Amino acid sequence: MQDQLLTQLLRQRLRFSKRIQSADAAVLIAITDEADPKILLTRRSLYMNNHAGEVSFPGGKRDLNDTSNIVVALREAWEETALNPFDVTLLGDLPMEKSRTGILVKPIVGLIPPHVSLIPQPTEIDRIFFASLRQMMEAKPSPYEVRLPKQSIYFPSFRIENEVVWGLTARILISLFRYGLNYKKQWPFLLNSPAFQSKFID
Template sequence: MQDDLLTQELQQRLRFSKIIKPANAAVLIAITNESDPKVLLTRRSVYLNNHAGEVSFPGGKRDPSDTSNIVVALREAWEETALNPFDVQLLGDLPMERAKSGMTVKPVVGLIPADINLIAQPSEIDRIFFVSLRKLMESKPIPYEVRLAHQSLYFPSLRVENEIVWGLTARILISLFQYGLNYHKSWPFLLNSPAFKSKIFNKITDH
């Protein structure tokens, strides 16, 4: 699929769920409306208590006053990046995801102007950056080591713009490719040892 057809495909395929379930949190997948569409990503502040320094979509927890998952996603994007909700052309949502904390997370997808001016909220965001949607689709998964008390676990990840995209953010991207673009990206399961990691990723990169 040509780059300039990606946004058209998203507009044709994405819809909002008919059965609405309030999620504990929501994120906004904001994609620039241009011939080479780009995905808005952020790097969370290293001073946060949860997921410090990780790459994520703008988003966060539901407030008592929030009336819908869409409101959560747009409000959080505004608070974190100064993205005006009126600059977002909403396209639809993706299936509910569950974070490792157990919270349910609803991804909301929208198009934004290519020349939009954003400002990071320094208490929450260290960096705002954009990555080509095509590049994300075609990037090969690489192992990312997460060290726990007694072992290391290896998760599939993407390395883009000198950042590592893994975990929930990566899973949401895979969901976007599948439901928004009918693109099924090879994505391995958890890799539980260096030997197994090497074996699996050798198979992936050989194809």
């Protein structure tokens, strides 16, 4: 698949679900509209109560005044990164995901210009960066250790732009590859290496 065809394929395959379900939260998958498309990602502040220091999409919880999942995603992206909602060409959504805290999250997909001016909201975001869609599709999964009081659990992850992508963000990307690009990325449930005997948990 040639890179210049990736955004064309996203335009062709993605639609908004006819069955509308209000989510607890929504994220925006903002992809640059260019020959080598890139996805807008953020690293959450270490001072956040939930998912501190993790790579994520711009997004967050629904407010009482939010009228749709799309509104949630665009508002949160504006608040976190100063991405102008009018710079986003909406393409569709992806299936609902559930966070490990039980929150229902709706991914919204859109295209943005390649050179947008963004500013991280300092109380929420430590870093804004763009990662190549092609490189994430081809990145090999590796174990990411999460230490619990009595054991360690190894989640599937991959590295991009000196960051580790795992958990909900990784699952949403796998969904984007599948539904938006007809690309089934290998995402293991078991780690074969004898050095690690824990299951991959997706």
